[in-house]
Amino acid sequence: MPLQRLFQVSTKMAPTLSTANFADPAEVTEFVVNKGNGVKGLSETGIKALPDQYIQPFEERLINKFVNETDEAIPVIDMSDPNENKVAEAICDAAEKWGFFQVINHGVPLDVLDNVKAATHRFFNLPVEEKSRFTKENSLTTNVRFGTSFSPRAEKALEWKDYLSLFFVNEALEYMNKSKTMVRKLLEYLGKNLNVKELDETKESLFMGSIRVNLNYYPICPNPDLTVGVGRHSDVSSLTILLQDQIGGLHVRSLSSGNWVHVPPVPGSFVINIGDAMQILSNGRYKSVEHRVLANGSNNRISVPIFVNPKPESVIGPLPEVIANGEEPIYKDVVYSDYVRYFFKKAHDGKKTVDFAKI
Ligand SMILES: O=C(O)CCC(=O)C(=O)O
Numbered sequence: 001m002p003l004q005r006l007f008q009v010s011t012k013m014a015p016t017l018s019t020a021n022f023a024d025p026a027e028v029t030e031f032v033v034n035k036g037n038g039v040k041g042l043s044e045t046g047i048k049a050l051p052d053q054y055i056q057p058f059e060e061r062l063i064n065k066f067v068n069e070t071d072e073a074i075p076v077i078d079m080s081d082p083n084e085n086k087v088a089e090a091i092c093d094a095a096e097k098w099g100f101f102q103v104i105n106h107g108v109p110l111d112v113l114d115n116v117k118a119a120t121h122r123f124f125n126l127p128v129e130e131k132s133r134f135t136k137e138n139s140l141t142t143n144v145r146f147g148t149s150f151s152p153r154a155e156k157a158l159e160w161k162d163y164l165s166l167f168f169v170n171e172a173l174e175y176m177n178k179s180k181t182m183v184r185k186l187l188e189y190l191g192k193n194l195n196v197k198e199l200d201e202t203k204e205s206l207f208m209g210s211i212r213v214n215l216n217y218y219p220i221c222p223n224p225d226l227t228v229g230v231g232r233h234s235d236v237s238s239l240t241i242l243l244q245d246q247i248g249g250l251h252v253r254s255l256s257s258g259n260w261v262h263v264p265p266v267p268g269s270f271v272i273n274i275g276d277a278m279q280i281l282s283n284g285r286y287k288s289v290e291h292r293v294l295a296n297g298s299n300n301r302i303s304v305p306i307f308v309n310p311k312p313e314s315v316i317g318p319l320p321e322v323i324a325n326g327e328e329p330i331y332k333d334v335v336y337s338d339y340v341r342y343f344f345k346k347a348h349d350g351k352k353t354v355d356f357a358k359i
Pocket residue numbers: 214216230235242244249250291292293302303305
């Protein structure tokens with residue numbers, strides 16, 4: 001049966017499903033990945049059962065009871081505290097012990113946050129024809145990419161997420177610009193603690209030479225317990241600044257206990273995490289921690305991470321300032337774009353990417 005008849009795709013109406021199940025996985029892939037409907041399109045067909053290729057191996061599913069057993073929480077840091085040393089100390093401490101923290105009163109105007117969330121919903125609500133102009137096959141620039149899952153061609157099991165990855169969109173640009181002061185401050189604090197006296201041009205290009213903003217959309221999932229929104233991974237960034245909505249679902253692996261700890265939505269906050277590049281530059285002092293996102297059975301969720309990265313051509317390795325004290329380097333120098341290419345070539349696999357740079 002032609003796919004159009006299965007889904008009755010039309011530009012005016014959301015696709016409707018005339019059959020309760022998808023017998024042929026190839027048709028699902030064609031609809032979601034190749035035709036650009038994404039999992040949002042699939043969710044909106046009213047699909048009742050999760051297609052097989054989204055079923056994650058048992059050990060990759062986040063079973064709720066195991067999550068709720070912990071009362072650990074990542075630190076929430078108030079950046080408006082007049083005692084700046086105390087703020088810096090709390091940030092560096094969190095970067096070492098958790099690799100993750102939330103910041104409030106960060107100076108980024110709240111309407112900027114609301115605007116970028118609204119823009120995210122506007123984008124994903126566009127007709128498929130509009131969005132699929134930015135798929136890998138169709139996009140006129142590699143700076144804008146609309147896609148689904150993480151790397152569908154490399155994955156055994158797909159992830160229940162669509163995304164738009166971009167550099168230039170008005171709202172995102174405003175969001176990026178308005179966040180810059182805060183990002184610089186965070187990096188100055190973290191750098192000082194590594195004996196990096198100032199964020200000069202060289203350091204700036206190493207820590208924040210390129211920036212990517214992703215708009216993530218996690219539609220309602222028919223069997224959320226069988227799959228994931230995003231599988232276990234660490235970010236390849238130096239720092240990730242994440243805006244999430246009020247739905248929740250992001251979980252972080254606690255370094256001290258190994259438990260998966262929920263990151264509760266705090267209105268007006270950013271979730272900040274250390275990425276692999278910073279772990280490497282700091283010779284392992286700051287931790288790039290595993291995290292994952294649950295699929296949700298009753299709510300659509302969005303998130304907007306800003307990935308603050310080294311310049312693609314930067315060579316990253318333990319900073320001279322860090323190993324000046326005689327510390328043994330545990331990472332070698334790698335070209336950042338090689339590192340990123342290695343990350344995107346494989347499915348999400350926890351903390352394995354960083355092995356690429358291990359001595
Ligand atoms: O959506 C989230 O909360 C996190 C997404 C994430 O981990 C990523 O995009 O790298």
